[in-house]
Amino acid sequence: MSRPETVVVEEPLEIRVNGTAITVTMRTPGSDVELAQGFLLTEGLVKSRSDIHSVRYCRGVGEDGSNTYNVLDVTLAAGVELPAVDITRNFYMTSACGVCGKASLDAVRLASRYIPRDDPCTVTSTTLATMPAQLRGAQKVFKSTGGLHGAALLRTDGRLLVVREDIGRHNAVDKVIGWALEHHALPLTGTVLLVSGRVSFELAQKAVMAGVPILAAVSAPSSLAVELAAESGLTLVAFLRGESMNVYTCPARVTH
16 A cells, blocks of 8 residues: 655755855755854854855756755855865765765864853753753654754753754754854853764764853764863763763763
8 A cells, every 4th residue: 555655855955155165965955054154163164153244045957947946155254265175174975974074083173262161051950851852842844754853952941942953963953053153142152952863073073163062962972972072071961861861071060
């Protein structure tokens, strides 16, 4: 017996800076401007919203002559230099892999202008335990497809600020950080970045680049994510399920 099924949309997005293509990522369409801005911030190509003059869709013409909306051009503000794309980095990404293609770990250990270690915020374990349900409740597309990653930004008192979904976990995080960039909310002091899957090195790096003090996940962390969190003073919480959780780094921020 056959029946209709709803599946997740996956399409390429080419991001250009001042007309020069710097990356292609496979993403779920939606919040593309936030995705581009978050990517540029977390890759160290811009430092604040004031570095960006405009973001617009370019001509990406389909077979029927319509705009595919799969090419974004970011124009930097006057006086902001176009960053040179390091030949040791490969900005081509797939939805399953963000850090793949980097020539070495040294190439992705970007210097952040924000230092999570300096953030004195705390969050109770009880409040942390309520956050995954808030994320699931706000994932509208996931409910119909079951195939999207989610990322949420919350205050340490549990107040939900924003949720974004994408087929790529790194894209979902970039969309959240891009939202914060657009709202001039960086650094993200006093916040928890929650992700629906595992924590890779790249997700930990994105949190550090945005000044997030607490990164939480419902699944496992990688060894490099733990290492980077410890080095930068980022509190890393994983296996956040119900009242159970593992705190891997900077545990003083999680109170009872």
